[in-house]
Amino acid sequence: MKRQVQTSFMTTNPTTNSSLLLQVRDLRTSFRTAEGSIAAVNGVSFDVHHGETLGLVGESGCGKSVTALSIMRLVPNPPGIIESGEVIFEGVDLLKIPSKEMPSIRGAGIGMIFQEPMSSLNPVLTIGRQITEPLGVHLGLNGTAAENRAAELLEMVGIADSRRRLKDHPHQLSGGQRQRVMIAIALSCEPKLLIADEATTALDVTIQAQILELMKNLTTQLGTALLIITHNLGIIARYADRLNVMYAGKIRESGTAEQVYLRPGHPYTVGLLNSVPRLDRPATERLDPIEGEIPDPANLPTGCAFRPRCRWATEQCETTEPILQQVEDRQMVACFESKTVSDSVGVAFQ
Amino acid sequence: MTITASTEQGGIADSGDSSATPLLSVRNLSVHFPLKAGFIFQREVARVRAVDGISFDINPGETLGLVGESGSGKTTAAKSIIQLIKPNSGSVKFEGQELVGLSNGAMRPIRRKMGMVFQDPYGSLNPRMRAGDIVGEPLKVHGLIESQDDYRSQIASLLSTVGLSPAMAERYPNEFSGGQRQRLGVARAIAAKPSFLVLDESVSALDVSIQAQILNLLQDLQEQFNLAYLFIAHDLAVVRHISHRVAVMYLGRIVETADSADLYERPLHPYTQALLSAISTPNPLVERSRERIILRGDLPSPINPPSGCRFHTRCPVAVASCAETDPELRQLAPNQEAACLLAAGYASAASASGTIS
Numbered sequence: 146m147k148r149q150v151q152t153s154f155m156t157t158n159p160t161t162n163s164s165l166l167l168q169v170r171d172l173r174t175s176f177r178t179a180e181g182s183i184a185a186v187n188g189v190s191f192d193v194h195h196g197e198t199l200g201l202v203g204e205s206g207c208g209k210s211v212t213a214l215s216i217m218r219l220v221p222n223p224p225g226i227i228e229s230g231e232v233i234f235e236g237v238d239l240l241k242i243p244s245k246e247m248p249s250i251r252g253a254g255i256g257m258i259f260q261e262p263m264s265s266l267n268p269v270l271t272i273g274r275q276i277t278e279p280l281g282v283h284l285g286l287n288g289t290a291a292e293n294r295a296a297e298l299l300e301m302v303g304i305a306d307s308r309r310r311l312k313d314h315p316h317q318l319s320g321g322q323r324q325r326v327m328i329a330i331a332l333s334c335e336p337k338l339l340i341a342d343e344a345t346t347a348l349d350v351t352i353q354a355q356i357l358e359l360m361k362n363l364t365t366q367l368g369t370a371l372l373i374i375t376h377n378l379g380i381i382a383r384y385a386d387r388l389n390v391m392y393a394g395k396i397r398e399s400g401t402a403e404q405v406y407l408r409p410g411h412p413y414t415v416g417l418l419n420s421v422p423r424l425d426r427p428a429t430e431r432l433d434p435i436e437g438e439i440p441d442p443a444n445l446p447t448g449c450a451f452r453p454r455c456r457w458a459t460e461q462c463e464t465t466e467p468i469l470q471q472v473e474d475r476q477m478v479a480c481f482e483s484k485t486v487s488d489s490v491g492v493a494f495q
Numbered sequence: 496m497t498i499t500a501s502t503e504q505g506g507i508a509d510s511g512d513s514s515a516t517p518l519l520s521v522r523n524l525s526v527h528f529p530l531k532a533g534f535i536f537q538r539e540v541a542r543v544r545a546v547d548g549i550s551f552d553i554n555p556g557e558t559l560g561l562v563g564e565s566g567s568g569k570t571t572a573a574k575s576i577i578q579l580i581k582p583n584s585g586s587v588k589f590e591g592q593e594l595v596g597l598s599n600g601a602m603r604p605i606r607r608k609m610g611m612v613f614q615d616p617y618g619s620l621n622p623r624m625r626a627g628d629i630v631g632e633p634l635k636v637h638g639l640i641e642s643q644d645d646y647r648s649q650i651a652s653l654l655s656t657v658g659l660s661p662a663m664a665e666r667y668p669n670e671f672s673g674g675q676r677q678r679l680g681v682a683r684a685i686a687a688k689p690s691f692l693v694l695d696e697s698v699s700a701l702d703v704s705i706q707a708q709i710l711n712l713l714q715d716l717q718e719q720f721n722l723a724y725l726f727i728a729h730d731l732a733v734v735r736h737i738s739h740r741v742a743v744m745y746l747g748r749i750v751e752t753a754d755s756a757d758l759y760e761r762p763l764h765p766y767t768q769a770l771l772s773a774i775s776t777p778n779p780l781v782e783r784s785r786e787r788i789i790l791r792g793d794l795p796s797p798i799n800p801p802s803g804c805r806f807h808t809r810c811p812v813a814v815a816s817c818a819e820t821d822p823e824l825r826q827l828a829p830n831q832e833a834a835c836l837l838a839a840g841y842a843s844a845a846s847a848s849g850t851i852s
Contacts, residue, residue, distance in 0.1 A: 349564035379775030420707035422736035434707030
């Protein structure tokens with residue numbers, strides 16, 4: 146495991162340290178259940194640079210949301226516990242500071258948007274109250290100044306008639322508008338990093354497009370780094386500079402969007418790309434899905450966790466767990482057969 | 496295959512050989528829900544026009560994809576077709592028989608030929624029933640069992656048809672994964688040998704790798720049993736993959752209908768174009784160079800739909816007359832109809848900018 150940390154440190158950090166905003170190192174978060182301890186995040190390391198957009202993709206249960214919650218130290222405890230690792234945000238390890246200092250990081254340093262805007266907003270408080278609250282806490286803005294700033298923020302996220310809207314309650318807004326309010330709150334204190342955890346998954350496609358464009362434009366304007374967590378490969382392809390593909394608690398492949406989509410090196414990435422019907426290709430008769438199902442996290446296969454579903458698996462995969470290794474400048478794959486995999490499918494994806 | 500062969504009723508699908516007669520024919524179907532006010536004397540103050548005059552045909556063995564955003568009336572349309580909701584007006588002919596106005600008793604034998612698979616594989620299976628009994632329930636309801644042995648063997652054959660092990664019949668739903676539960680839902684839907692299935696967002700909640708497995712299963716079953724599908728979904732890439740024809744709904748109306756290939760190559764209605772442009776495809780080169788049509792605002796309320804064309808409030812190309820004239824579906828190309836005043840003149844520009852491929 147030590148080796149994995151070192152390699153990823155060297156390769157995902159080609160630029161100078163000054164552009165580094167967040168370093169996640171060997172993060173392990175587990176949940177205590179009746180069947181014992183389950184490692185939801187099992188040694189995840191990645192970097193986020195200032196102003197970049199990073200994608201984190203994977204299917205349900207792969208640990209992508211728990212990774213985000215661990216960064217924010219919002220993992221519910223019990224049953225969850227951050228076992229080990231480092232989350233270094235602007236030089237400070239967030240896992241080592243006292244928990245009473247975390248609120249000043251959340252909001253002012255790292256903003257977060259969740260999937261369900263209705264349950265993220267307080268139903269009994271006005272929109273205005275919910276936007277002005279962080280302004281008071283983090284920026285010391287109160288009274289009229291806070292209200293003016295809140296109205297500005299609502300306008301920034303494209304809500305018309307913002308003065309009047311400040312007096313509305315969440316139920317008076319549509320799903321898309323609620324998510325706009327969430328973005329306004331998340332960006333209100335101009336955080337350095339915005340984490341969007343399936344932020345548009347529950348929305349209709351046309352609204353999804355509105356919100357994604359808005360999020361991307363605002364973060365570009367403000368120079369905010371964006372961590373997009375989603376299962377939707379298309380969203381990442383459009384918005385992210387780099388991405389990490391997660392499976393069963395670990396990053397299995399990382400690289401630039403071009404590398405991972407056009408020349409994937411991990412069989413799981415290939416399987417994901419083959420599973421989705423695509424509008425950029427002629428309609429096909431049949432899809433080529435990944436066989437089988439996601440393994441039980443309490444009872445992971447030996448060796449590579451993807452082995453039972455993998456068409457390239459060898460004996461080695463059963464006994465030894467592959468670690469992330471560099472296959473190209475900026476691209477890393479945790480697979481013994483990555484060369485064979487990308488050679489055999491690479492052309493088809495371009 | 497054993498299923499069709501085992502009874503005479505399995506031959507329904509075969510009887511629909513004349514492709515000229517559609518299996519299902521929907522004409523001007525409307526479902527309005529009254530909104531009532533008042534405490535004792537409830538009076539109707541408004542109507543939700545959930546489905547407002549839709550028409551389409553589905554041929555035996557064919558898939559019609561029904562796409563639209565939440566609130567567009569897709570699910571209500573499907574439920575009113577199988578008479579789970581009584582439509583206010585219009586006609587639904589299934590195998591030539593009019594369903595609107597039939598009593599529940601008269602509907603029962605017809606329901607045998609119509610199955611439904613729901614979105615939520617967790618909520619749609621009774622947690623206290625064994626998988627075998629869940630799958631076998633339609634057989635009991637419609638009296639399709641000769642003996643207990645016959646019941647068991649039919650269940651075993653159904654389970655293996657959908658890719659589950661017959662031994663799983665003894666398990667409860669909580670012992671199955673999401674994908675397996677959806678397979679159970681499919682097995683239940685095809686148990687009584689229907690000729691028509693409503694698939695209401697049946698793959699939307701599944702992870703992509705599992706979604707692909709279920710899509711393949713549905714295609715296999717269609718081929719095997721000549722099933723017709725009404726495939727409701729909001730994911731246009733999935734709809735293109737499985738559908739022969741596609742109908743696009745907006746606020747209770749069908750705004751465009753076409754053969755699947757034509758619709759995706761040459762969408763004529765501005766709403767279809769916006770929907771298509773909102774879909775991202777997993778290819779960064781395509782995605783980053785592609786211009787998106789971003790619609791303004793949200794879906795208007797179906798209680799008080801906009802005047803004229805219902806889409807004009809969000810339409811990027813609307814002109815003044817769109818607020819006055821309610822456009823009818825017009826045939827603009829072979830097998831392609833769109834309800835847009837501007838669609839004909841718009842068609843050429845659209846193919847240049849609106850689509851992906």
